[in-house]
Structure formats: C-alpha cells, structure tokens
Amino acid sequence: MEEPLTLRFERDGYAILPRIVAEDEISALRTLFLSEMKGRGEPEKSEGPLLDVAIKSPEVFRILRNRRFIGELSEILGPGFLVVPHSSVALNSFGQFHTDTMAPVMDGETFPHEEGYRLVTVGIYLQDNTEPGGGLRVVPGSHHLPDPFIHMMREKERKRDRYHNHKFLQFLNRVFRYKLFDFNRPFRNFEGELNLPSKAGDAVVFDMRLVHSASHPRRPGGAPPYGDKLAIFFTCGRDNAPTQTYLKWLRALPQNAYLNENRVIDEALQDESRHLGFKLI
Numbered sequence: 029m030e031e032p033l034t035l036r037f038e039r040d041g042y043a044i045l046p047r048i049v050a051e052d053e054i055s056a057l058r059t060l061f062l063s064e065m066k067g068r069g070e071p072e073k074s075e076g077p078l079l080d081v082a083i084k085s086p087e088v089f090r091i092l093r094n095r096r097f098i099g100e101l102s103e104i105l106g107p108g109f110l111v112v113p114h115s116s117v118a119l120n121s122f123g124q125f126h127t128d129t130m131a132p133v134m135d136g137e138t139f140p141h142e143e144g145y146r147l148v149t150v151g152i153y154l155q156d157n158t159e160p161g162g163g164l165r166v167v168p169g170s171h172h173l174p175d176p177f178i179h180m181m182r183e184k185e186r187k188r189d190r191y192h193n194h195k196f197l198q199f200l201n202r203v204f205r206y207k208l209f210d211f212n213r214p215f216r217n218f219e220g221e222l223n224l225p226s227k228a229g230d231a232v233v234f235d236m237r238l239v240h241s242a243s244h245p246r247r248p249g250g251a252p253p254y255g256d257k258l259a260i261f262f263t264c265g266r267d268n269a270p271t272q273t274y275l276k277w278l279r280a281l282p283q284n285a286y287l288n289e290n291r292v293i294d295e296a297l298q299d300e301s302r303h304l305g306f307k308l309i
C-alpha cells in the first residue's frame with residue numbers, strides 16, 4: 029500500500045504530484061511564456077520572472093482549477109489554504125543550494141519554528157528533470173534540521189568583506205584568473221542531495237525550510253536537451269498565524285512594494301478560488 033501523502037511529505041519535506049499539467053498543454057504553455065518573456069523589449073531583463081501570475085495569468089490560474097491538484101495540496105496544507113505571493117514564471121533560473129526561509133530567519137523572524145507552520149513552494153516544471161537539469165535537487169529531511177545557510181551566508185559575507193578590503197588578495201586573484209576565491213563553492217553541492225525525477229507537468233511541492241537547489245545542466249559547454257528551462261512557482265501556506273507573519277515580513281521588503289500598491293484581486297477569481305478550496309492573497 030502506498031504511504032499517505034502527508035506522512036511522506038512530513039518525513040521527506042517534499043512530494044512530487046504527477047501530471048498536474050496535461051502533456052498536450054505543455055508545449056502551448058512553453059510557447060506562450062517564451063514569447064512573453066523573450067519579447068519584452070528589454071534585453072537585459074529578458075530572463076527575469078513574470079510576477080504575480082496566480083492572479084494575473086489566466087493560463088496559470090487554469091492550473092489551479094485541477095481538482096486533484098487542489099485536493100493534494102489541501103492534504104498537505106489543510107483545507108482552505110492560502111496561495112500567497114510570490115507566484116511567478118521563471119525562465120532559465122538556476123539558483124544554488126538554499127532554503128526559502130533563510131532570508132526571514134536572517135532578518136530575525138521565528139515563524140518557521142512556530143507551532144502549525146506549513147509554508148510550501150510549489151514548482152511546476154515544463155520540462156523533464158534529468159541529469160542535465162530542468163527541475164529540482166533536494167536534501168530529503170533537511171527541513172527538520174537547523175538551517176545551515178544562516179551560518180554559511182554570514183561566513184560568505186565575512187569572507188567577501190575581507191576580500192574587498194584586501195588589495196593583495198584581489199591582486200592574487202587576478203593573477204590566478206579569478207579562480208582563487210569562489211565564495212559560492214559551498215552552495216553548489218550539498219551532502220545528501222537528490223535529483224528529483226520529475227516529468228514535465230508534474231508539481232514538485234516542498235517545505236520552504238528544505239535545503240534545495242535548481243538542478244543545473246551539469247554538462248560543461250553542452251546545451252541542455254530541453255532548450256530553455258521554464259517553471260511556474262507558487263507559494264502556499266496553511267491559513268494560520270505563521271503564514272500571516274511570513275506575509276507581513278514579505279510585504280515590508282522594499283523590493284515587494286508592488287504587493288502594497290493598487291494590487292486588486294478580481295472578485296470573480298476570488299469567488300472561484302473559494303469554491304475550488306483555497307484563497308488568493
């Protein structure tokens with residue numbers, strides 16, 4: 029008998045929900061997002077994400093009409109869960125190992141350790157994840173452990189500051205063609221990492237405290253077989269106090285001013301969401 033989804037999620041900190049976007053819809057979504065994101069007329073910004081897609085993009089909201097998807101998310105998050113910012117479509121984003129709670133914890137927030145906490149990132153990848161990347165790497169169970177990045181980020185900042193204040197270190201680095209100091213090396217691999225075998229259209233749901241990284245194309249020089257990497261991301265949370273604290277923290281960040289200025293969620297969309305079993309925030 030298959031283990032219940034909630035037990036698996038609580039133990040591992042992630043779950044793959046298969047076939048949330050049907051195979052025949054993948055290429056239409058890829059074409060749509062690629063034309064939207066590559067044709068924005070701002071070459072230097074062409075790789076930046078589309079933001080707030082849960083409320084702005086009908087094609088993205090359509091995915092939330094999948095009742096099996098909402099049912100499985102409700103198992104993980106509880107009924108009437110919240111779809112909170114950020115939601116985005118990301119093109120060719122290949123971040124390194126981190127947790128999604130590292131930034132608020134570094135700001136002094138404690139909600140990831142509070143009773144009832146359950147905030148997840150949901151990634152719907154529009155290509156298979158294979159050895160050359162396309163999806164997510166995770167460290168199973170790491171959401172139960174203290175966040176290693178708090179110390180690692182402080183160390184990185186300390187080393188960077190020392191380097192920037194030290195002309196001789198900068199000179200040495202130039203001599204060695206900038207290969208001597210690589211402050212991101214500790215973030216490239218992580219002990220216990222697992223490349224999740226997701227297929228295009230699967231949803232990968234993970235606790236925001238889980239150690240994870242984009243799965244990188246690991247063939248130096250070789251183009252990944254899927255071409256451009258595309259993924260849709262949502263953040264979802266249990267309807268409770270830790271989620272509200274997360275929202276308060278998020279809204280107060282200067283780069284998120286767009287969340288506080290004339291941001292209106294269409295009433296019909298909000299009604300439909302309630303009927304489907306979640307609330308848009």
Ligand SMILES: O=C(O)CCC(=O)C(=O)O
Binds near residue numbers: 118149163164240242
């Ligand atoms: O880009 C990816 O595939 C990883 C996403 C990620 O790290 C995140 O959403 O926090």
